[in-house]
Amino acid sequence: MVSQLTTSERQYALVTLLLLGLGGLAMAAMGRGDPIAVHGYIVLLFAIGLSFVVMAGYYAPEPDKDRLSRYYDDPTRVGIVLSIAWAVVGMFVGVWVAALLAWPDLTFDQAWASFGRLRPVHTSGVIFGFGGNALIATSFHVLQRTTRARLPGQFAPWFVLLGYNLFCVVAASGYLIGVTQSKEYAEPEWYADIWLVLVWVTYFLIYLRTLARRKEPHIYVANWYYMAFILVVAMLHIVNNIAVPISWSSAKSYSVYSGVQDAMVQWWYGHNAVAFFLTAGFLGMMYYYLPKRAGRPIFSYRLSIISFWGITFFYMWAGSHHLHYTALPQWVQTLGMTFSIMLLVPSWASAGNALATLNGAWHKVRDDATLRFMMVAAVFYGLSTFEGSFMAIRPVNSLSHYTDWTVGHVHAGALGWVAMITFGSIYALVPWMWKREAMYSSRLIEVHFWLALSGTIVYVFAMWNSGIIQGLMWRTYNESGSLTYSFIDSLVAMHPYYIARAFGGLLFLLGAIVAAYNVWMTIRQSKLEAAQGKEDADIPLFARDAVQAGE
Amino acid sequence: MELEKRDRVTGRTTTGHEWNGIEELETPIPRVVFFFLGATVLFSLICWVLYPTWPLGSTFTKGVTGFDQRNLVTEQVAKADAERASAWAGKVETMSFAEIEADPALMQPVKEAGRTLFVDNCAVCHGVSATGGPGFPNLTSKSWLWGGEPEAIEETIKVGINSTNDDTRVSQMMAFGRDGVLAPEQISNVVTYVRSLSGAEGDAAKIEAGKEVFAANCVACHGDNAKGSHDVGAPDLTDHFWIYGGDVNSVYTSVYSGRQGHMPHWDARLSPLQVKLLTVYVHTLDGAPQ
Numbered sequence: 001m002v003s004q005l006t007t008s009e010r011q012y013a014l015v016t017l018l019l020l021g022l023g024g025l026a027m028a029a030m031g032r033g034d035p036i037a038v039h040g041y042i043v044l045l046f047a048i049g050l051s052f053v054v055m056a057g058y059y060a061p062e063p064d065k066d067r068l069s070r071y072y073d074d075p076t077r078v079g080i081v082l083s084i085a086w087a088v089v090g091m092f093v094g095v096w097v098a099a100l101l102a103w104p105d106l107t108f109d110q111a112w113a114s115f116g117r118l119r120p121v122h123t124s125g126v127i128f129g130f131g132g133n134a135l136i137a138t139s140f141h142v143l144q145r146t147t148r149a150r151l152p153g154q155f156a157p158w159f160v161l162l163g164y165n166l167f168c169v170v171a172a173s174g175y176l177i178g179v180t181q182s183k184e185y186a187e188p189e190w191y192a193d194i195w196l197v198l199v200w201v202t203y204f205l206i207y208l209r210t211l212a213r214r215k216e217p218h219i220y221v222a223n224w225y226y227m228a229f230i231l232v233v234a235m236l237h238i239v240n241n242i243a244v245p246i247s248w249s250s251a252k253s254y255s256v257y258s259g260v261q262d263a264m265v266q267w268w269y270g271h272n273a274v275a276f277f278l279t280a281g282f283l284g285m286m287y288y289y290l291p292k293r294a295g296r297p298i299f300s301y302r303l304s305i306i307s308f309w310g311i312t313f314f315y316m317w318a319g320s321h322h323l324h325y326t327a328l329p330q331w332v333q334t335l336g337m338t339f340s341i342m343l344l345v346p347s348w349a350s351a352g353n354a355l356a357t358l359n360g361a362w363h364k365v366r367d368d369a370t371l372r373f374m375m376v377a378a379v380f381y382g383l384s385t386f387e388g389s390f391m392a393i394r395p396v397n398s399l400s401h402y403t404d405w406t407v408g409h410v411h412a413g414a415l416g417w418v419a420m421i422t423f424g425s426i427y428a429l430v431p432w433m434w435k436r437e438a439m440y441s442s443r444l445i446e447v448h449f450w451l452a453l454s455g456t457i458v459y460v461f462a463m464w465n466s467g468i469i470q471g472l473m474w475r476t477y478n479e480s481g482s483l484t485y486s487f488i489d490s491l492v493a494m495h496p497y498y499i500a501r502a503f504g505g506l507l508f509l510l511g512a513i514v515a516a517y518n519v520w521m522t523i524r525q526s527k528l529e530a531a532q533g534k535e536d537a538d539i540p541l542f543a544r545d546a547v548q549a550g551e
Numbered sequence: 552m553e554l555e556k557r558d559r560v561t562g563r564t565t566t567g568h569e570w571n572g573i574e575e576l577e578t579p580i581p582r583v584v585f586f587f588l589g590a591t592v593l594f595s596l597i598c599w600v601l602y603p604t605w606p607l608g609s610t611f612t613k614g615v616t617g618f619d620q621r622n623l624v625t626e627q628v629a630k631a632d633a634e635r636a637s638a639w640a641g642k643v644e645t646m647s648f649a650e651i652e653a654d655p656a657l658m659q660p661v662k663e664a665g666r667t668l669f670v671d672n673c674a675v676c677h678g679v680s681a682t683g684g685p686g687f688p689n690l691t692s693k694s695w696l697w698g699g700e701p702e703a704i705e706e707t708i709k710v711g712i713n714s715t716n717d718d719t720r721v722s723q724m725m726a727f728g729r730d731g732v733l734a735p736e737q738i739s740n741v742v743t744y745v746r747s748l749s750g751a752e753g754d755a756a757k758i759e760a761g762k763e764v765f766a767a768n769c770v771a772c773h774g775d776n777a778k779g780s781h782d783v784g785a786p787d788l789t790d791h792f793w794i795y796g797g798d799v800n801s802v803y804t805s806v807y808s809g810r811q812g813h814m815p816h817w818d819a820r821l822s823p824l825q826v827k828l829l830t831v832y833v834h835t836l837d838g839a840p841q
């Protein structure tokens with residue numbers, strides 16, 4: 001892979017790694033005794049490790065000019081592998097924290113294994129590690145194919161992908177040693193946040209520069225979504241993470257916001273992270289891989305447009321529904337509630353647009369588990385956005401808030417929508433990337449599909465039950481006007497559901513492991529039979545004559 | 552202009568654009584989308600008219616209902632309190648402990664409310680059925696540190712033990728070994744003696760020697776007969792209930808390193824009525840786990 005880089009790109013890489021390594025060294029030296037030093041060593045090791053990789057290929061001959069007439073897919077390939085690896089790790093920790101809720105003693109008396117530390121490893125592992133890598137990998141692929149332009153350089157995409165993974169590693173390792181800003185989904189501390197800003201701005205620039213070089217007259221809708229994802233996440237990340245470190249040699253910082261303002265900024269961030277990371281980005285994925293795989297045109301161009309702008313506009317206001325019945329002024333809650341209701345329309349329009357695109361391809365949905373993954377994802381997207389709008393209504397929220405219902409809702413979206421669309425897209429993309437006819441085993445895709453679907457259903461039903469029981473127990477009064485149940489009583493009632501959830505999650509995790517195996521075998525086969533590799537079915541960069549319809 | 556393309560399945564024309572094989576149909580937006588958009592916007596408009604919604608500089612639109620969640624909660628809590636007061640809580644506030652416990656009709660709601668309060672606030676330490684655990688006393692044992700009268704229990708709950716309250720009860724079992732007051736041999740003896748008081752077997756000579764150590768060092772707090780003292784919160788060492796465990800190691804540690812249990816004070820967190828309910832609840836716990 002290094003041999004594909006030009007000599008000057010190799011030099012860029014080495015200089016960047018040198019700077020990064022020095023940064024790590026400084027952190028390690030200045031932060032003696034502070035957790036930031038641990039991160040300094042991790043950064044240093046990362047830089048040294050990658051330098052070896054670059055140096056090993058440093059004297060390889062320059063790549064031929066031919067490469068400029070092909071798409072640049074190496075970062076996408078690596079991104080897919082990283083995404084799957086994070087999926088297995090993140091979901092494994094998910095099953096672990098699920099088990100901890102059922103059997104709290106599983107911490108083995110180790111601080112790092114406590115629920116509070118493992119939980120963010122799970123959430124960041126799956127959202128940023130699994131989801132984020134999949135988004136980066138697919139966005140580079142989709143961007144090039146739909147603009148018919150090659151990525152502008154070969155260094156920047158690597159900087160984005162590997163820099164992003166460094167962020168993920170620093171984040172996850174930090175939680176284990178107790179480094180956190182205690183803002184949900186924004187737990188990493190100030191130095192990791194600053195690094196992510198550099199990575200993210202580069203990501204956005206790659207997008208803009210490639211779009212500027214596009215040879216298609218119009219920008220495909222998938223790219224709008226990917227761009228909204230990149231742009232808004234940058235904005236959210238910067239605003240929510242403004243903080244003052246207690247010193248340059250300490251991992252600890254204090255947010256510039258306090259009290260209810262802090263809560264509002266956090267949930268404006270948190271909710272839009274769901275909107276633009278877990279929704280917009282994955283809609284971008286769906287808008288490319290679903291019609292590609294189904295071989296069908298998008299049902300309605302206009303519907304794509306209004307749902308894009310609807311989602312972008314309405315979501316921005318909805319975050320306060322996370323703070324119903326709190327110290328947040330009531331007018332902000334009313335706004336959040338009503339915008340959450342209106343948000344349902346563009347959300348369902350997107351889901352409907354995806355499902356209607358399958359008209360004329362339903363026989364493929366039946367036979368092809370890959371396409372079925374994407375179809376089910378669109379259905380779960382519709383279901384969980386409906387549920388979300390419903391839960392945003394204040395009286396409903398007074399029952400659901402703080403209960404497992406929320407967790408069930410999150411996972412209907414996370415497992416049913418985010419993970420399913422990602423697995424579907426990966427199954428479509430891997431054979432294209434490794435020049436194979438198909439995945440190593442379509443039976444294993446089928447197995448994965450049923451594991452994933454049953455796992456999701458078990459998980460979501462368990463949490464609906466436990467959430468509603470919990471909510472009701474907390475508000476049940478006896479005749480004498482006292483609360484009938486104590487909090488511990490509700491925990492006792494949750495126990496069987498927690499076991500069921502852990503089981504559902506285990507099924508889902510098994511599915512992810514099956515996927516990892518299948519992808520691995522596909523890649524291996526591709527290497528074994530590299531010679532008889534299948535030719536690219538994509539429309540080539542320069543020629544426009546060979547237009548095929550459908551696939 | 553490219554040639555107009557038509558999709559075979561739907562018969563619709565495409566927009567004429569194509570991206571790596573993906574096309575888009577010219578399908579108009581289905582009517583129902585506008586219908587639902589209208590419905591949700593209408594719902595929102597109604598909410599905006601009824602409830603506080605839009606910021607206006609330093610204030611906001613109040614909505615025609617004048618609805619305010621804070622007032623609502625205050626009113627509802629006041630109403631519920633009033634109902635409870637007239638039903639039974641008022642009596643609890645005014646009646647003496649003896650009167651309350653003698654009134655079975657009143658004890659029913661008191662026990663219900665008491666249990667929920669206890670399990671929500673106290674069970675983390677004392678256990679759901681109040682039987683305690685290592686380091687936390689069993690409240691059903693009737694072997695009281697500070698006395699079993701309701702007044703004593705109420706005081707403990709209010710001010711706590713070794714707590715941050717100014718009037719806290721102070722309980723201190725000294726570190727006889729660590730502070731060098733007693734030699735290891737003496738400690739070993741007194742431990743054997745103390746354990747023998749509740750029936751544990753032990754070397755007779757050690758028990759005899761331990762008895763002397765006890766008389767010289769321990770009776771000030773634990774009393775001549777080792778039955779404890781409610782004035783300093785020293786436990787009865789002759790019964791089968793141990794806070795920290797009755798095996799040799801635990802008792803040795805108690806004497807060697809001392810003990811200083813911590814029980815938070817609740818006067819700032821719970822209302823006088825709640826403390827009273829808890830007092831009656833704890834006082835009438837009937838030994839056996841519930």
Ligand code: HEM
Pocket residue numbers: 091092094095096097098099101119122123126127131184406407410411414415418419501502504505506508509
């Ligand atoms: C193997 C499957 C999974 C299992 C067993 C699992 C389990 C869990 C558990 C036990 C929690 C903590 C719930 C609590 O605090 O009560 C949690 C939270 C969360 N998980 Fe998962 N999870 C899985 C997959 C995923 C995936 C794939 C995603 C996203 C792509 C995800 C996103 C989240 C989020 C966002 C939260 C925080 C929810 C909240 O704060 O309400 N999970 N998960």
